[in-house]
Amino acid sequence: MTGSWHPLAMLKSSLTWRSALYLGVSMAFGLGWFVVLVVGLALSAGLLIIWVGLPLLVLLMIAWRFGAMLERQLVRAAFGVRVPNPYRTPPQGRNPFARLKGMAGDPATWKDLGYLAVFFPVTLVEFVVSVTAWGAAGSLVFLPAVVAVNGGAEVNAGYVSYWAGNPVEALPISLIGLVFAVIAMYVTRAMAIGHSAWAALMLGPSPAQTENAALRKRTEHLQASRARGVDAAEFERRRIERDLHDGAQQRLLAVAMDIGRARAKLNDDPEGARALIEQAHSGTKEAISELRDLARGIYPAILTDRGLDPALSGLAGRAPVPVEVSVDLPERPPAAVESIAYFIVAESLANIAKYARATSASVRVVREDRWVVVEVIDNGMGGAVARPDGGLSGLADRAATIDGMLIVDSPAGGPTIIRADLPCSW
Numbered sequence: 001m002t003g004s005w006h007p008l009a010m011l012k013s014s015l016t017w018r019s020a021l022y023l024g025v026s027m028a029f030g031l032g033w034f035v036v037l038v039v040g041l042a043l044s045a046g047l048l049i050i051w052v053g054l055p056l057l058v059l060l061m062i063a064w065r066f067g068a069m070l071e072r073q074l075v076r077a078a079f080g081v082r083v084p085n086p087y088r089t090p091p092q093g094r095n096p097f098a099r100l101k102g103m104a105g106d107p108a109t110w111k112d113l114g115y116l117a118v119f120f121p122v123t124l125v126e127f128v129v130s131v132t133a134w135g136a137a138g139s140l141v142f143l144p145a146v147v148a149v150n151g152g153a154e155v156n157a158g159y160v161s162y163w164a165g166n167p168v169e170a171l172p173i174s175l176i177g178l179v180f181a182v183i184a185m186y187v188t189r190a191m192a193i194g195h196s197a198w199a200a201l202m203l204g205p206s207p208a209q210t211e212n213a214a215l216r217k218r219t220e221h222l223q224a225s226r227a228r229g230v231d232a233a234e235f236e237r238r239r240i241e242r243d244l245h246d247g248a249q250q251r252l253l254a255v256a257m258d259i260g261r262a263r264a265k266l267n268d269d270p271e272g273a274r275a276l277i278e279q280a281h282s283g284t285k286e287a288i289s290e291l292r293d294l295a296r297g298i299y300p301a302i303l304t305d306r307g308l309d310p311a312l313s314g315l316a317g318r319a320p321v322p323v324e325v326s327v328d329l330p331e332r333p334p335a336a337v338e339s340i341a342y343f344i345v346a347e348s349l350a351n352i353a354k355y356a357r358a359t360s361a362s363v364r365v366v367r368e369d370r371w372v373v374v375e376v377i378d379n380g381m382g383g384a385v386a387r388p389d390g391g392l393s394g395l396a397d398r399a400a401t402i403d404g405m406l407i408v409d410s411p412a413g414g415p416t417i418i419r420a421d422l423p424c425s426w
Helices: 007-012 014-046 053-079 096-104 107-117 119-141 143-150 167-203 207-265 270-298 301-306 308-318 335-356 391-400
Strands: 153-157 160-164 323-328 361-368 371-378 405-409 416-423
Touching (some): 014 167, 053 107, 053 167, 107 167, 301 308, 301 335, 308 361, 335 391, 391 416
Parallel strands (some): 323 361
């Protein structure tokens, strides 16, 4: 439960009045559940000697579970505190007896019973305190109106008695009532915090459940990251195979054919053989260039030898638009982080060249706590979207392999910001 403790802020906050309303009327719910539980448990226990008692107990258990669910919603509406669902996943299938057995074996069911069992005395105390605080404040604040209607009123506070014969004489008491109203707001806020904390303890999950839920969520996240990493690696493998087959392999095949034709013409047509050898030589150089580019796409040598700053500067130098590069790392991160950071920048600059219509771009790599932050910004037309089969999704998959994340902010009209947060331990 949050909120300012300044009197004016509490006066204007709906949280104060929602809390006051709940604390004023919840005693009725407490009394109702007290009667239901006392009568229901006594009747069920008395009838257990015959079969009727067990169905009554089951119905009562379902009823108090429903009451606890309703109370979680009321606590959220009144105090703004969300109490998570603490119940275990029920057994699968259509067997109602298995579901009832799982419900009876769930510790949260019996915590619900404990909450509702003491709900009445707790809400009775809250009701008495609330009525006393707000009643005293209200009777003093509205004293001038009472005096105006009755022609006078006497205020007794212990051994002190004060007679107000007209509304003007009642104004000092009304001002004192404002002080009591401020006190009543503080009392209401304090009781609301206490009640919401008690409700979260009794109606919420246990610390072990919370820890297990966090571990389960973490495991699911890691499984998803691993799957995305496997998909990214498989996509990269197919790309390398395709580039080898369609590029260097075809050129080397053409070179072999040219050399074979040149050998056949070597005796009869030396000039023709010379031309074929020159053509084969040119094809060989082109194949070597393609293999060099392919090797750079797999893992550039400059990144291994000199680190991110020179490697990214090399990318910026080959970009068709001016690119400002800033790398501020106290020391070199692990190779996996360097590689992913490099390819995020490479793909981002390639997209800028193809689609952005930008006139300038910037690359920033910094360390923030235990993260390496990679940020690429361009002043292009914007509208970049991480489609499922697009390059940006591939970058997100790369980042996910080390449990990193990629954020794309590209409103229509620009600028486009691509930010990757990569976890790193030096």
